[in-house]
Amino acid sequence: MIVGKVVGSVWATRKEERLKGMKLLIVQHYNVDMTPIEDYHICVDLVDAGLGDLVLVTRGSSARQTTQTDKKPVDAIIVGVIDRIDLKK
Amino acid sequence: MIVGKVVGSVWATRKEERLKGMKLLIVQHYNVDMTPIEDYHICVDLVDAGLGDLVLVTRGSSARQTTQTDKKPVDAIIVGVIDRIDLKK
Amino acid sequence: MIVGKVVGSVWATRKEERLKGMKLLIVQHYNVDMTPIEDYHICVDLVDAGLGDLVLVTRGSSARQTTQTDKKPVDAIIVGVIDRIDLKK
Amino acid sequence: MIVGKVVGSVWATRKEERLKGMKLLIVQHYNVDMTPIEDYHICVDLVDAGLGDLVLVTRGSSARQTTQTDKKPVDAIIVGVIDRIDLKK
Amino acid sequence: MIVGKVVGSVWATRKEERLKGMKLLIVQHYNVDMTPIEDYHICVDLVDAGLGDLVLVTRGSSARQTTQTDKKPVDAIIVGVIDRIDLKK
Numbered sequence: 422m423i424v425g426k427v428v429g430s431v432w433a434t435r436k437e438e439r440l441k442g443m444k445l446l447i448v449q450h451y452n453v454d455m456t457p458i459e460d461y462h463i464c465v466d467l468v469d470a471g472l473g474d475l476v477l478v479t480r481g482s483s484a485r486q487t488t489q490t491d492k493k494p495v496d497a498i499i500v501g502v503i504d505r506i507d508l509k510k
Numbered sequence: 511m512i513v514g515k516v517v518g519s520v521w522a523t524r525k526e527e528r529l530k531g532m533k534l535l536i537v538q539h540y541n542v543d544m545t546p547i548e549d550y551h552i553c554v555d556l557v558d559a560g561l562g563d564l565v566l567v568t569r570g571s572s573a574r575q576t577t578q579t580d581k582k583p584v585d586a587i588i589v590g591v592i593d594r595i596d597l598k599k
Numbered sequence: 600m601i602v603g604k605v606v607g608s609v610w611a612t613r614k615e616e617r618l619k620g621m622k623l624l625i626v627q628h629y630n631v632d633m634t635p636i637e638d639y640h641i642c643v644d645l646v647d648a649g650l651g652d653l654v655l656v657t658r659g660s661s662a663r664q665t666t667q668t669d670k671k672p673v674d675a676i677i678v679g680v681i682d683r684i685d686l687k688k
Numbered sequence: 689m690i691v692g693k694v695v696g697s698v699w700a701t702r703k704e705e706r707l708k709g710m711k712l713l714i715v716q717h718y719n720v721d722m723t724p725i726e727d728y729h730i731c732v733d734l735v736d737a738g739l740g741d742l743v744l745v746t747r748g749s750s751a752r753q754t755t756q757t758d759k760k761p762v763d764a765i766i767v768g769v770i771d772r773i774d775l776k777k
Numbered sequence: 778m779i780v781g782k783v784v785g786s787v788w789a790t791r792k793e794e795r796l797k798g799m800k801l802l803i804v805q806h807y808n809v810d811m812t813p814i815e816d817y818h819i820c821v822d823l824v825d826a827g828l829g830d831l832v833l834v835t836r837g838s839s840a841r842q843t844t845q846t847d848k849k850p851v852d853a854i855i856v857g858v859i860d861r862i863d864l865k866k
Binding site: 433 | 511512513541542543556557558566568569570571572573575576587589590591592593594595596597598599
């Protein structure tokens with residue numbers, strides 16, 4: 422998984438049938454120093470995350486291992502809202 | 511998923527049997543500031559996207575989780591045409 | 600999928616049982632401007648591509664969604680020979 | 689797999705049901721010269737790794753091929769604590 | 778697949794049960810000009826490769842499509858020892 426910050430949302434009226442009703446958030450990636458980088462993912466939100474939240478993102482086929490995203494064309498999900506990061510490099 | 515813009519199309523007469531009849535669009539990736547970068551994917555279009563449209567792209571095995579792409583050698587699909595992006599970095 | 604150009608081939612006598620008999624081509628990636636970049640993949644050829652051909656490459660688990668590569672340790676295949684690219688950035 | 693070093697941990701009270709109880713460690717990647725780079729993964733720890741340990745990380749769908757992570761939304765796990773690296777470039 | 782060179786090995790006594798007994802080699806990636814780059818993978822060796830060998834590497838879920846790695850937390854394997862590379866860019 423990676424750490425990112427919710428920086429926005431995306432709206433698409435015309436979309437694939439199985440994505441209907443899903444909240445799509447823009448999550449900007451953080452690097453190991455926990456500072457933002459240019460990368461991001463549009464993620465399906467499973468934990469009711471809000472703008473500005475630091476979140477945990479799961480990508481790839483593992484993003485379908487939840488009841489809400491099973492068999493859906495989803496490749497990135499928010500699986501947690503981060504409370505604390507302990508970093509001792 | 512990621513955000514990209516439809517910038518063209520690709521034609522291949524000689525192709526793998528299971529790809530026959532699929533519309534293949536060139537989608538240039540956008541970074542988190544929603545400006546275009548050098549990356550792209552050739553995507554199967556599932557939502558009738560047009561040239562210049564901002565679209566949502568799903569990659570990897572999740573690109574096969576639709577009735578049209580199930581069991582097909584497809585690793586990127588357009589799953590939505592974007593109406594609006596709210597970005598507050 | 601991505602666009603690339605066939606620039607060579609690779610020969611391996613000692614190889615995993617399930618790869619026996621497969622033609623392995625070196626495909627150099629193209630960026631969105633359709634100019635070559637440093638990346639490449641060694642691809643199993645499914646469409647009888649030749650040296651210098653522009654081809655369409657499928658990667659990851661989707662590369663196993665063909666009768667020839669099903670259940671094989673293959674992560675990149677050539678799925679089409681490109682006739683035409685329309686690009687309007 | 690790749691080599692990395694455990695440099696911290698992440699805490700998330702609000703998280704996806706199937707991740708409950710899992711220890712999440714920050715693993716900074718090493719390059720081939722075995723020096724740290726900016727990349728990292730938040731990994732589920734399966735081998736009781738500690739801060740400062742050099743570890744082996746498995747990513748993608750293969751990260752679900754253990755009894756603890758089967759059918760879980762996990763895309764990176766620590767599969768070993770490294771005792772020795774022999775490098776002769 | 779990609780081309781790389783075996784430059785070392787990794788030893789881990791404490792590791793995930795299903796990885797026991799597997800030989801883990803460090804394979805440094807080559808770019809399309811067949812010169813070494815900084816990337817690498819720790820690979821399970823299936824073809825008895827030796828230090829200095831040029832090898833063919835399969836990554837991702839496809840790395841589990843062999844009898845030795847089926848259902849194992851392995852994301853990179855050596856599938857061939859390369860005899861010859863023909864490159865005509």
